[in-house]
Amino acid sequence: MDRIKQLGMATAAALFATPALAQDAPGLDDKINQAFADFTGPFVSFIFAPFPGTGFPWIVGWLVVAATVFTLYFAFVQLRFFSHAISLVKGDYSDPNDAGEVSHFQALATALSGTVGLGNIAGVAVAVGIGGPGATFWMIVAGLLGMASKFTECTLGVKYRNEYDDGTVSGGPMYYMSKGFDELGLPGGKILAILFSIFCILGALGGGNMFQANQAHQQIAGITGDYPGWITGVIFAIIVFLVIVGGLKSIARVTEKVVPFMGVMYVAAALVIIIMHADQIGWAFGQIFAGAFTGLGIAGGMVGALIQGFRRAAFSNEAGVGSAAIAHSAVRTKEPITEGFVSLLEPFIDTVVICTMTALVIIITQQLLIDPETGLYMLTEDGSAIATVDGNSGVSLTSAAFASAFGWFPYVLAIAVVLFAFSTMISWSYYGLKAWTYLFGEGHTKELIFKIIFCVFVVIGAAANLGPVIDFSDAAIFAMAVVNVFALYFLMKVVRQELASYAARLKSGEIRKFGH
Amino acid sequence: MTTKIVIGLDGTETGERAIAFAKDLAGRIDSCELLVVYVIEWSPFTFQTPEENALRHKRREEEVELASTRIVTPAVDALNAAGFTAHGIVRHGDVAETLNAITVENGGTQIVVGRASADGFKKRIFGSSTQNLVMHADVPVTVVN
Numbered sequence: 001m002d003r004i005k006q007l008g009m010a011t012a013a014a015l016f017a018t019p020a021l022a023q024d025a026p027g028l029d030d031k032i033n034q035a036f037a038d039f040t041g042p043f044v045s046f047i048f049a050p051f052p053g054t055g056f057p058w059i060v061g062w063l064v065v066a067a068t069v070f071t072l073y074f075a076f077v078q079l080r081f082f083s084h085a086i087s088l089v090k091g092d093y094s095d096p097n098d099a100g101e102v103s104h105f106q107a108l109a110t111a112l113s114g115t116v117g118l119g120n121i122a123g124v125a126v127a128v129g130i131g132g133p134g135a136t137f138w139m140i141v142a143g144l145l146g147m148a149s150k151f152t153e154c155t156l157g158v159k160y161r162n163e164y165d166d167g168t169v170s171g172g173p174m175y176y177m178s179k180g181f182d183e184l185g186l187p188g189g190k191i192l193a194i195l196f197s198i199f200c201i202l203g204a205l206g207g208g209n210m211f212q213a214n215q216a217h218q219q220i221a222g223i224t225g226d227y228p229g230w231i232t233g234v235i236f237a238i239i240v241f242l243v244i245v246g247g248l249k250s251i252a253r254v255t256e257k258v259v260p261f262m263g264v265m266y267v268a269a270a271l272v273i274i275i276m277h278a279d280q281i282g283w284a285f286g287q288i289f290a291g292a293f294t295g296l297g298i299a300g301g302m303v304g305a306l307i308q309g310f311r312r313a314a315f316s317n318e319a320g321v322g323s324a325a326i327a328h329s330a331v332r333t334k335e336p337i338t339e340g341f342v343s344l345l346e347p348f349i350d351t352v353v354i355c356t357m358t359a360l361v362i363i364i365t366q367q368l369l370i371d372p373e374t375g376l377y378m379l380t381e382d383g384s385a386i387a388t389v390d391g392n393s394g395v396s397l398t399s400a401a402f403a404s405a406f407g408w409f410p411y412v413l414a415i416a417v418v419l420f421a422f423s424t425m426i427s428w429s430y431y432g433l434k435a436w437t438y439l440f441g442e443g444h445t446k447e448l449i450f451k452i453i454f455c456v457f458v459v460i461g462a463a464a465n466l467g468p469v470i471d472f473s474d475a476a477i478f479a480m481a482v483v484n485v486f487a488l489y490f491l492m493k494v495v496r497q498e499l500a501s502y503a504a505r506l507k508s509g510e511i512r513k514f515g516h
Numbered sequence: 517m518t519t520k521i522v523i524g525l526d527g528t529e530t531g532e533r534a535i536a537f538a539k540d541l542a543g544r545i546d547s548c549e550l551l552v553v554y555v556i557e558w559s560p561f562t563f564q565t566p567e568e569n570a571l572r573h574k575r576r577e578e579e580v581e582l583a584s585t586r587i588v589t590p591a592v593d594a595l596n597a598a599g600f601t602a603h604g605i606v607r608h609g610d611v612a613e614t615l616n617a618i619t620v621e622n623g624g625t626q627i628v629v630g631r632a633s634a635d636g637f638k639k640r641i642f643g644s645s646t647q648n649l650v651m652h653a654d655v656p657v658t659v660v661n
Contacts, residue, residue, distance in 0.1 A: 091560050096617065100576040100608030102569045103560030110566050167574030256563040330569035430566040 029229050029463045036460060037468035040475070044468075047475035047482075056303060059478045060310045063320050066485040067145035070152050073492055074499060078147035078344050084506075085341040092513045093338065101332030104342045111327035111343065113259050114208075114427030115350050117420035118215050118395075119316030121266075121413070124358040125397040128368070130385045131308025132298040132377055133284070134291025136359040138309025143351025146319030147344040152488050155340030155495045156180060157325030158333065171329020172431070173322035173484045174200075174438045180491045192487050193438065196322060199479040200435035201450075203323070207315065207473035208428020209454060210461025212421035214469045215395060217462040219414040222396070233462030237455040239422070244429050245451045259423045262416040263354070269412075270357035273405040277364045284363045296377050299384055314478070316355055317347040321477055322484035326431045335511075337498040358398055365401045367392065429454050518547045522624040524615045524649075525554045527587045530630025530660065535591060537660045538628045542600055550602040552591045553618055554583045557645075558608035580606050612648035620654055627657045 048057045071078065087093060088104045127135040153173065160179040161171030174193040181189025217232035243251050274281065287296065292309075295301035318324060324346060328339050362368065369378040369387045378387040385393065392400045395417060402409040429451065436450040437443075461469055505511045523538045525531040535552075542548040556579050564572070588604035595602035607614055619627055629646055650657050 094560065096609070096614075097607075099560070099614070100556065100558050100572075100579065102564070102572045105561050106564050106569060109563050110569055113563070114566070163573075167571075167577055169570055169573065253565070256565055260563055327566050327569075330566070330572065332573065427566055430570075 032230070032460055033464040033468065036464050036472070040468060040472040043479075044471045044475040047478050048471075055300065056307065057311070059482070060307055060314070062485060063149075063314050063478075063481055064142065064145070064310055066320050066481075066488070067142070067149045070148035070488070070492065071145050074148055074151065074496065076148075077151055077341075077499065078144065078348075081341050081344070082348075085345050087513070088338050088342050089345065093511065095514060098332050102330045104331060104333070104338065107328045107331040107339060108342050108345060109260065110256075110330075110427070111324045111346055112263075112349060113256060113423045114323065114327055114431070115316065115318050115346065115424075116259075116263050116354060117424045118212060118417060119312065120350065120354045120358055121398050121417060121420070122215055122395045123312040123316050124355045125362060125394050127308040127312035128359050128362050128386075129388065129393050129397055130299070131305040132291045132296050132368070132386060133287040133359070133363045134289075134293070134295060134298070134302065134305035135309035135312070136288045136356060136363070137292030138306045139313040139355055139359070140309075140352055142310045142313035143317060143319075143347045143355070146313065146317050146347040146351065149320040149485070149488070150317070150324055150347055151340040151344040152492055152495050153320070153322055153325040153484065154328040154343035155337045155498060156488070156491055157329040158331060158336035158339045159494070159498070161329040169330050170434055170437070172200075172326035172434055172438075173480075173487065174435060175329075176325070176491060177483075177487045180487070180494060184490065184494070186490055189487075192483055196480060196483040196487075197435035197439045199476060199483060200322070200326075201432050201439075202476035203321070203473075203480050204428040204432025204435070205454065205457045206469075206476035208323075208431065209425055209457050210464065210469050211473040212424050213458045213461035214464065216418045216421040219395065219417045223411070223414055229463040230459055233459030236422070236425075236462060237458040240425055240429065240458055241451070241455045243426060244433075244454070245448065255419060255423050255426065259419055262419055265412070266416060267354060267357055269402060269406065269409060270361050273361050273402065274357070274364060276405060280364050281360075284360055287363055288359075296375075298377055298386060299379065311474070313347075313351050313355065314481070315474055317350040318477065319347045320481045320485050320488075322480050323428070323431050323477075325484075326434050327427065335498075335502060337495070337502045340495065340498075362397060362401045365404045367397055367401045367404075425458070518549050519545050519626075520549045520551055520622060520624040522551045522553055522615065522619045522622070522627045523591075524611075524627060524629040525552060525587055525591060526630065527554070527583075528630065531587075531591075532630075533660045534628045534630040535595070537658065539595070539598065539600065541626075541628070548600070550595055550600050551618070551622055551624060552588050552595070552602060552604045553615055554588050554604075554606045555611045555614045556580070556583060556606065556608045557611055559610065576608065579608070611645035612652060615645075615649055616653045616655075624655060626655055627653055629657065629659055631659050631661050 047059055050056055051058050089108055091103060094103060127139060156176040157171045160176035161169050162175055163169050173196050177193040177196060178189045213233055213236055217229045220232055221227060290296055291305055293302055295305050298304050324343055328343050331339050333339055367388050371378050380387050388397055390400060399410040399413050402413060432454060433447060433450055437447065440446045521538050521542060523534050538550055542550055583606045588606055592602045592604040605618055615627060631646060646659055
């Protein structure tokens, strides 16, 4: 437990973009923070409890084992159907008569806008800052394995979604748990669905809301100077309220269009920096591989790198969490498995491409200090993280790495972080709402209650210290994965039947491309 | 052999002129069928919120219903009443590409469209689409002023 607490504290410490932002602000922020930390402590401790006698959190093992099981059970579906997934996204297999419905591309882009964000910028910096370059290797491994988890849950999300008479759809783990278990004659589906919905609401309020609000505030405060977090929270809450309650769709639409642009710009900037340091690419990958198996002097060694890599990858790409199954379930397709194929691209883009870019930029610009005598990484005074140039960590570490090549980049990054945060909040407000309506039923008043709670948590997230916020955010999202993965083990045979049928028809030519 | 003329409508006056021209043309041909088409501009590569996605099927049905009742069905009914054989199609997609695809699918021999509309949303629907159609169509295109 001490190890976990140490990791949690290190995570919190490492993520502070502007150190002691909220601690120095007495009053309302402090009160909110203390009350929140007291309330969420036991839940967080349970989720991140280690295997007895080890420092390895059981929840990380749970996700890794699941991703590995799905990878093997579906015989490396992420490799076998990778190019087919790209063809599906391009629309090669889309019936022209379905034009006007949600396309595979749109479902993927919507799901991605909910996952690509702070996990890719702040989360990776935390992973590399604590776990060293080796964490990148385990992050990539987690991303590749996670593709199979995402494939499984999104296929089921479409297969068991609810299609209502008015043409709207609702889908996600709660539906495949209840309907799928019923279909297989298994008991307990409904209980799992209720549990998942509760955790999904907590996840929406935590990682999908408070963590985003908190980091957005830190970015804004980093530019304008320190001020109480609740002010940012109230402003954000009003904007979110206008969008999700007031129906001010124009803000959401603009965000949805700007966020992909920011994402592309982020990757392009990272690529340019990597190319500028082309002579060090080999060295950087050498550090990643060496660090993955030796730790290169980081706290916790190889296991420390592995835990950080897997934990941040899971938080970033949400494979196995079940959120993507909600986002992907709106697609129009006669073959649920096609959405599974498309969704497996999500961890690839999010983790294998974007997270790796961030990590490479941090490593290649030599933000992490190395002892020239030993070749090992130097640690901070408390030994919990790697010492960095100017003591940067979290978002500010990523920002400093990019600024070493482009002095103006921190400003762009700050805008990107705020937009990513907002886009993620909008996505998660929807995921949370779907879980809420599953529990309490559809209806204007019921939905309004959730939306108001969501907005209140924006204020709490911006005002609270990052430590309790990030721990609760991780814990809530991982709690979703506990229930979701459990259900997936029972339902994966349904996906295998779909896969076998689809693969046979694809091979026979029954399923073929439409001429465009 | 029946000649099929495809009329692309955009819900404006220019569409009316396209219909008038097509009627004149059809009147000079022994056996001629008119296919009235309205394409709702749509791309599968846009970015949407999760809520928009969840409502998309419903919105699509509403869009098709609106285009059918307000534009295509009245035009088809008027043509049939005037003694022509006419059918209507409403579909989503890129206007030029879809109009051409529908023409090819249905064995159309010619497309008649109005010149780009003058203003607002409708201009977006048929503005540069007319030029694209003229450039890339597989059959002759007549643009009516």
